[in-house]
Amino acid sequence: IWHEVQTYSSEKKIAQKYDNYEESIKEINIAISSNPDDYDLYLSKESVLIYFNKYYDLLNFLDEILERFPHDIKISK
Secondary structure, three states: OHHHHHHHHHHHHHHHHOOOHHHHHHHHHHHHHHOOOOHHHHHHHHHHHHHOOOHHHHHHHHHHHHHHOOOOHHHHO
């Protein structure tokens, strides 16, 4: 049950934070450009892509993450 509550809470926060796809992606891309080693920014972009059902873009982005962080154990699993 706790996992479901956390998931719902996370989805609600994403919905509140990302109400415009283009604006959200632009902001995250700027942040990633400024801090390319900040893995959490990549997770934020992943969340936006999922929220807006941009699955093709998500698959391409996941490939980019694997190239950027090839030895990161969180990605490899």
